[in-house]
Amino acid sequence: MPASTIKKLSTSALARHLGLPSLELFNLLRELGWIKRGANGWLLTGKGEFEGGSYVQSERYGRYIVWPEALLEHARLQNACAEVVISASSIGRACNVSGRYINHVLHELGWISPGVKGWRITEAGKALGGVEIENEETSIPFVKWPPEIISNRRLQAALVNSYGAIGSADAPGKLPEDDLFAQQRAQPCHGIDGHAFEHVEMAAICNWLYFAGLSHACGRQLPGESALSADFYLPGGNVYIEYWGEQATSALLSEKFDKKAALEQQGLVLLEITDKDIEHLDEILARELLRHGVPVY
Numbered sequence: 001m002p003a004s005t006i007k008k009l010s011t012s013a014l015a016r017h018l019g020l021p022s023l024e025l026f027n028l029l030r031e032l033g034w035i036k037r038g039a040n041g042w043l044l045t046g047k048g049e050f051e052g053g054s055y056v057q058s059e060r061y062g063r064y065i066v067w068p069e070a071l072l073e074h075a076r077l078q079n080a081c082a083e084v085v086i087s088a089s090s091i092g093r094a095c096n097v098s099g100r101y102i103n104h105v106l107h108e109l110g111w112i113s114p115g116v117k118g119w120r121i122t123e124a125g126k127a128l129g130g131v132e133i134e135n136e137e138t139s140i141p142f143v144k145w146p147p148e149i150i151s152n153r154r155l156q157a158a159l160v161n162s163y164g165a166i167g168s169a170d171a172p173g174k175l176p177e178d179d180l181f182a183q184q185r186a187q188p189c190h191g192i193d194g195h196a197f198e199h200v201e202m203a204a205i206c207n208w209l210y211f212a213g214l215s216h217a218c219g220r221q222l223p224g225e226s227a228l229s230a231d232f233y234l235p236g237g238n239v240y241i242e243y244w245g246e247q248a249t250s251a252l253l254s255e256k257f258d259k260k261a262a263l264e265q266q267g268l269v270l271l272e273i274t275d276k277d278i279e280h281l282d283e284i285l286a287r288e289l290l291r292h293g294v295p296v297y
Contacts, residue, residue: 006068006069008054008066008068009066009067009068009069010056010064010066010067011026011029014067017072018081019081019148019151020147021147021150023093024084024090026042028077028084029048031080032076032077034047034051035053041062044065051067051071052068081147085129085131085146085147086144086146086150087142088103088142088143088145091145091150095159096279098282098283101211101282105155105158105211108162108192109158110124111124111143112125112130117138118142119141119142120132125143128145128146129145129148129149131144131145162192162204162207162211191207191210192206192207199243201243201245202243202245204278204281205232205243208285209232209285212285214234214294215235216233217233217235218233220232220233222259222262223268224262224266226259226262228259228262230263231243234289236294237269237289238269239269239271239292240269240271241271241272241273242256242259242270242271242272242273244256244272244273245274260272271285271288
């Protein structure tokens with residue numbers, strides 16, 4: 001067949017066909033000796049060129065590597081893919097959440113359990129192909145998973161639900177293409193711990209605090225003579241959290257400002273979360289709470 005008629009796939013497209021996260025396939029191809037790291041990205045080796053790899057130049061993406069579609073049937077590549085296990089961080093990248101958050105969701109599902117340090121595999125996790133591994137330097141255990149865990153319907157449903165959406169295993173949403181927060185915006189929902197909210201973003205904050213093991217109250221009255229109530233209160237650090245979403249009325253917006261003024265007047269710690277912060281709670285809340293003496297995880 002003429003080279004011009006051979007269907008070519010980018011490495012990312014090849015990864016999708018193989019059911020692997022892109023980063024894992026790049027690392028695997030490097031281990032096979034087909035590509036190597038260059039100063040400006042990945043480069044083909046002689047072995048990679050022999051297997052049909054070539055370069056394509058794009059105005060949008062610059063130069064990148066493509067492979068013949070027939071590589072999907074390559075025995076050595078298939079055998080290597082069968083041995084691949086991926087970390088919680090890789091799962092997180094595919095689902096647009098942190099690896100740390102993924103581990104807490106996996107714990108909630110009963111697939112892993114916390115050790116003195118690190119994570120241990122459970123029997124349920126083993127049944128799904130999870131493998132417990134020890135860090136060679138620290139001996140701290142962690143768990144890796146077969147790539148197909150990303151499309152596991154129970155995990156998908158748990159991720160959607162843990163962000164406050166009302167879902168089920170029959171309709172968990174699609175990860176990572178779907179926005180986890182777009183499905184049930186401004187609809188009544190519950191946090192994993194049973195707290196009820198009118199907005200999915202509020203449930204997302206509640207669930208983050210739950211997974212972090214932080215005792216918290218919802219709708220707690222502000223100290224003093226104020227009749228206002230805080231969105232969240234963490235007694236362990238005397239910290240208040242307010243979510244600044246799109247307020248339905250000017251009265252609600254005014255109430256938000258009154259709460260902020262009351263807390264600031266008393267010198268109390270207030271963390272303010274906006275819509276753009278919701279998908280980065282693991283970074284933002286962990287950082288801000290540690291700044292105020294509240295240990296996280």
